[in-house]
Amino acid sequence: MSGLAITISGLTIGRGSTTVAGPLELALGGGEALIVTGPNGAGKSTLLRTLAGLLRPLAGRITVAGVMAPDGEPARSLPEIAHYVGHRNAMKPSVSVGDNLRFWARFLGGPGLSVDDSLEAVGLPGLAHLPFAYLSAGQQRRASLARLLIAHRPVWILDEPTAALDTASQARFAGLMADHLASGGSVIAATHQPLGLVAPRELAMAPAPAEQAAKQGGAIADADLAAAEGWL
Numbered sequence: 211m212s213g214l215a216i217t218i219s220g221l222t223i224g225r226g227s228t229t230v231a232g233p234l235e236l237a238l239g240g241g242e243a244l245i246v247t248g249p250n251g252a253g254k255s256t257l258l259r260t261l262a263g264l265l266r267p268l269a270g271r272i273t274v275a276g277v278m279a280p281d282g283e284p285a286r287s288l289p290e291i292a293h294y295v296g297h298r299n300a301m302k303p304s305v306s307v308g309d310n311l312r313f314w315a316r317f318l319g320g321p322g323l324s325v326d327d328s329l330e331a332v333g334l335p336g337l338a339h340l341p342f343a344y345l346s347a348g349q350q351r352r353a354s355l356a357r358l359l360i361a362h363r364p365v366w367i368l369d370e371p372t373a374a375l376d377t378a379s380q381a382r383f384a385g386l387m388a389d390h391l392a393s394g395g396s397v398i399a400a401t402h403q404p405l406g407l408v409a410p411r412e413l414a415m416a417p418a419p420a421e422q423a424a425k426q427g428g429a430i431a432d433a434d435l436a437a438a439e440g441w442l
């Protein structure tokens with residue numbers, strides 16, 4: 211395979227039946243990072259959730275080429291080769307950090323670091339036995355980011371990954387992203403703050419027009435959809 215290529219064409223994203231942004235055109239290759247910027251409500255999270263396969267595009271296509279899926283076949287879709295780390299940590303509070311990570315390793319499949327090595331890489335050595343709920347907010351975020359290492363996936367889709375991280379942890383995570391890019395992976399990250407990436411590309415999402423905001427009632431009425439999205 212010749213290397214990762216992600217192509218987004220005519221992509222319109224939305225919540226329920228309400229358009230949030232688009233059409234978007236984008237091509238991203240292995241070794242490249244894209245930061246998604248824009249004011250609150252511009253649609254950054256909506257875009258990332260759509261790329262991760264958690265929301266259906268309202269129109270357009272997302273295609274991938276050049277890498278293998280965990281099942282050993284050429285990748286057919288972005289979600290099967292991507293990690294998604296959203297605003298929430300997606301770790302069970304009462305379960306130990308190690309068992310949470312072992313769950314994700316089984317769920318995601320494919321090769322990856324051991325629990326101990328993943329935790330070491332995010333600066334949390336020796337904490338595998340603790341219930342996730344015992345960790346501080348920043349430690350919880352770092353343990354959640356260890357999911358990126360426990361199973362290898364070429365694309366990291368990250369929603370404000372460094373929120374709650376102290377300066378040293380931000381620098382450590384910048385190093386992990388640099389290693390991932392150097393190995394031919396890609397990073398797509400929504401952020402309000404610099405992530406320490408070297409020369410990332412940028413997709414600046416425009417503020418939602420007033421007319422669009424006025425229509426949001428339609429999407430929010432899709433209460434079941436909103437509730438179903440809440441757990442990640």
Ligand SMILES: Nc1ncnc2c1ncn2[C@@H]1O[C@H](COP(=O)(O)OP(=O)(O)OP(=O)(O)O)[C@@H](O)[C@H]1O
Pocket residue numbers: 225226230248249250251252253254255256257418426429430435436437439
């Ligand atoms: N579950 C939902 N149901 C309906 N509308 C939603 C839902 N979540 C977000 N929206 C709406 O979709 C639009 C885009 O929201 P989104 O969360 O993608 O913005 P964002 O750019 O990530 O903002 P922020 O910087 O605050 O994280 C907003 O108008 C928001 O009100």
